Amino acid sequence: xxxxxxxxxxxxxxxxxxxxxxxxxxxxxxxxxxxxxxxxxxxxxxxxxxxxxxxxxxxxxxxxxxxxxxxxxxxxxxxxxxxxxxxxxxxxxxxxxxxxxxxxxxxxxxxxxxxxxxxxxxxxxxxxxxxxxxxxxxxxxxxxxxxxxxxxxxxxxxxxxxxxxxxxxxxxxxxxxxxxxxxxxxxxxxxxxxxxxxxxxxxxxxxxxxxxxxxxxxxxxxxxxxxxxxxxxxxxxxxxxxxxxxxxxxxxxxxxxxxxxxxxxxxxxxxxxxxxxxxxxxxxxxxxxxxxxxxxxxxxxxxxxxxxxxxxxxxxxxxxxxxxxxxxxxxxxxxxxxxxxxxxxxxxxxxxxxxxxxxxxxxxxxxxxxxxxxxxxxxxxxxxxxxxxxxxxxxxxxxxxxxxxxxxxxxxxxxxxxxxxxxxxxxxxxxxx
Amino acid sequence: xxxxxxxxxxxxxxxxxxxxxxxxxxxxxxxxxxxxxxxxxxxxxxxxxxxxxxxxxxxxxxxxxxxxxxxxxxxxxxxxxxxxxxxxxxxxxxxxxxxxxxxxxxxxxxxxxxxxxxxxxxxxxxxxxxxxxxxxxxxxxxxxxxxxxxxxxxxxxxxxxxxxxxxxxxxxxxxxxxxxxxxxxxxxxxxxxxxxxxxxxxxxxxxxxxxxxxxxxxxxxxxxxxxxxxxxxxxxxxxxxxxxxxxxxxxxxxxxxxxxxxxxxxxxxxxxxxxxxxxxxxxxxxxxxxxxx
Numbered sequence: 001x002x003x004x005x006x007x008x009x010x011x012x013x014x015x016x017x018x019x020x021x022x023x024x025x026x027x028x029x030x031x032x033x034x035x036x037x038x039x040x041x042x043x044x045x046x047x048x049x050x051x052x053x054x055x056x057x058x059x060x061x062x063x064x065x066x067x068x069x070x071x072x073x074x075x076x077x078x079x080x081x082x083x084x085x086x087x088x089x090x091x092x093x094x095x096x097x098x099x100x101x102x103x104x105x106x107x108x109x110x111x112x113x114x115x116x117x118x119x120x121x122x123x124x125x126x127x128x129x130x131x132x133x134x135x136x137x138x139x140x141x142x143x144x145x146x147x148x149x150x151x152x153x154x155x156x157x158x159x160x161x162x163x164x165x166x167x168x169x170x171x172x173x174x175x176x177x178x179x180x181x182x183x184x185x186x187x188x189x190x191x192x193x194x195x196x197x198x199x200x201x202x203x204x205x206x207x208x209x210x211x212x213x214x215x216x217x218x219x220x221x222x223x224x225x226x227x228x229x230x231x232x233x234x235x236x237x238x239x240x241x242x243x244x245x246x247x248x249x250x251x252x253x254x255x256x257x258x259x260x261x262x263x264x265x266x267x268x269x270x271x272x273x274x275x276x277x278x279x280x281x282x283x284x285x286x287x288x289x290x291x292x293x294x295x296x297x298x299x300x301x302x303x304x305x306x307x308x309x310x311x312x313x314x315x316x317x318x319x320x321x322x323x324x325x326x327x328x329x330x331x332x333x334x335x336x337x338x339x340x341x342x343x344x345x346x347x348x349x350x351x352x353x354x355x356x357x358x359x360x361x362x363x364x365x366x367x368x369x370x371x372x373x374x375x376x377x378x379x380x381x382x383x384x385x386x387x388x389x390x391x392x393x394x395x396x397x398x399x400x401x402x403x404x405x406x407x408x409x410x411x412x413x414x415x416x417x418x419x420x421x422x423x424x425x426x427x428x429x430x431x432x433x
Numbered sequence: 434x435x436x437x438x439x440x441x442x443x444x445x446x447x448x449x450x451x452x453x454x455x456x457x458x459x460x461x462x463x464x465x466x467x468x469x470x471x472x473x474x475x476x477x478x479x480x481x482x483x484x485x486x487x488x489x490x491x492x493x494x495x496x497x498x499x500x501x502x503x504x505x506x507x508x509x510x511x512x513x514x515x516x517x518x519x520x521x522x523x524x525x526x527x528x529x530x531x532x533x534x535x536x537x538x539x540x541x542x543x544x545x546x547x548x549x550x551x552x553x554x555x556x557x558x559x560x561x562x563x564x565x566x567x568x569x570x571x572x573x574x575x576x577x578x579x580x581x582x583x584x585x586x587x588x589x590x591x592x593x594x595x596x597x598x599x600x601x602x603x604x605x606x607x608x609x610x611x612x613x614x615x616x617x618x619x620x621x622x623x624x625x626x627x628x629x630x631x632x633x634x635x636x637x638x639x640x641x642x643x644x645x646x647x648x649x650x651x652x653x654x655x656x657x658x659x660x661x662x663x664x665x666x667x668x669x670x671x672x673x674x675x676x677x678x679x680x681x682x683x684x685x686x687x688x689x690x691x692x693x694x695x696x697x698x699x700x701x702x703x704x705x706x707x708x709x710x711x712x713x714x715x716x717x718x719x720x721x722x723x724x725x726x
Contacts, residue, residue, distance in 0.1 A: 425694075
């Protein structure tokens with residue numbers, strides 16, 4: 001009997017004191033391993049920092065699996081409050097207008113100050129709509145940069161190349177002579193296509209790179225990029241470039257083993273590289289460009305993923321989500337995230353704080369991504385918005401693989417990519433009808 | 434002789450109901466939904482959709498890539514089925530003759546059966562690792578730079594090898610029990626009539642094994658078409674690129690990675706029709722020629 005009484009009292013207390021009830025919100029993410037632990041740490045710190053909201057992060061697998069899980073959950077009315085969606089899935093989630101609440105609206109509705117100018121220039125508009133309104137909150141942002149084996153370059157007596165002309169005329173022959181494979185890269189669509197367009201300020205698609213409409217055509221079949229891939233195949237023949245397959249790690253490993261002297265990877269890779277005992281010093285700098293294409297190289301845009309607030313939740317939960325976004329964008333959290341993971345901080349304030357701490361004197365490679373994202377912007381450096389982009393990337397990977405295994409020519413490959421990508425874009429437009 | 438049966442209709446229907454419900458919910462309903470969504474192009478979140486009739490099918494049949502993948506799937510299935518059955522049969526015939534330590538020998542051969550397809554794929558990835566894989570080094574001895582994930586044929590070979598390796602034990606178990614169920618008297622009679630072990634095998638043992646073989650043929654074709662998904666996924670590391678893939682993997686790539694529900698539903702329907710046709714063909718044409726004892 002006393003037990004029942006006690007339970008009754010507790011229930012009465014709980015009912016009479018709704019002000020103390022905590023709002024529970026969920027975040028579905030794709031950050032595995034050490035990154036996942038950092039996400040959990042941020043959630044724990046956020047929960048400890050206040051009493052109103054409890055955030056539960058849930059790991060859902062790869063980027064693709066997380067998005068698919070989110071879609072299935074949304075259709076069943078069981079969606080989480082926040083979902084992490086990667087760059088290639090942006091068109092899918094932003095295209096479905098009723099699925100998410102634009103982060104800018106969410107913050108404004110809940111009295112959180114927001115100024116898009118606070119964000120680093122290369123980060124600002126990738127996940128925005130055609131009017132520049134931020135829809136998704138950039139979360140783990142990175143950009144492709146050039147890593148190099150300092151010892152190898154010293155042995156060959158060269159400096160990191162600023163242009164591809166310098167690479168093929170000076171750097172690569174010297175490195176090959178010194179017994180190294182001069183160059184490898186880890187993501188052909190991201191590094192040699194999307195960011196190739198941004199770095200050279202070339203249009204990637206019609207409709208303002210796809211931001212302004214659905215009847216978009218891809219502009220990938222152009223002379224500049226075809227010349228680049230023709231050069232890459234020549235480098236491959238001469239032993240200046242090696243391709244180890246579509247997998248990211250297969251191309252990174254030979255750099256770590258000291259066989260490859262220059263590796264193009266993510267600005268977020270330096271943390272992992274720094275932790276390993278590589279047996280050589282490494283550093284990083286900007287992605288090279290073709291002087292023949294442009295003499296004014298521009299910034300690159302972000303890869304990685306953003307957080308989207310899903311719709312269909314109560315005002316109370318949306319307020320809680322806004323509170324978490326506010327916490328996430330705070331300087332302290334951003335500096336922590338930046339230093340733990342190697343992803344760039346998303347705000348200018350966080351960048352300034354990390355700089356003031358002297359972090360980049362210890363880790364100069366950590367700053368390269370931010371600096372490259374902050375270079376001059378151009379008309380085509382904001383990003384791209386294309387539907388079924390995951391498949392378009394698959395088509396690129398397939399055709400690039402065939403170029404590099406000699407199964408197809410550069411011209412045929414780009415004609416195929418253009419044809420299939422435009423078919424996919426047209427199909428995507430129909431899904432939105 | 435009184436025929437056992439129910440007096441009323443309601444009881445048998447009631448008893449059958451759970452089974453019927455399961456079939457309806459897990460087989461017929463998804464089939465109908467897949468068929469229906471194969472005629473639409475729809476926004477994955479369920480906001481917009483356009484009725485496109487047979488366009489999803491037309492797109493597939495006109496796609497060079499889809500035909501290439503279909504062709505690879507056929508080649509892959511034939512090779513995996515043939516080698517899984519042939520190797521298992523040889524092993525079973527040999528194991529049947531072992532007298533000493535037979536149990537240990539058989540257990541060791543069955544062991545691999547417990548390995549899940551993704552694990553088999555992972556083992557292949559390790560064996561064929563580009564920088565230190567033992568099989569990569571083995572092929573290196575013959576002057577072939579084995580590049581799994583780069584070279585189409587190298588990757589296909591790794592997939593086939595892993596798939597066959599994983600399937601041999603199952604076939605082995607069935608073949609062995611099939612061999613052991615052949616009456617001793619028949620074998621002894623054959624031995625008196627025919628001195629050649631090879632022709633004895635083809636004239637007597639093989640036809641008597643035919644029911645087992647037929648059953649295994651169906652199981653193996655289904656295995657190579659569908660269950661090898663895990664192996665394909667692990668070998669290509671989730672990024673197909675220029676690597677070979679099977680039709681089932683393509684359904685996953687387009688539907689679950691790419692969120693193209695209409696296109697991927699159309700592919701499922703095509704696979705469904707293919708399996709239906711295959712099954713009818715097998716039962717109509719092949720089974721007639723097999724004699725069950």
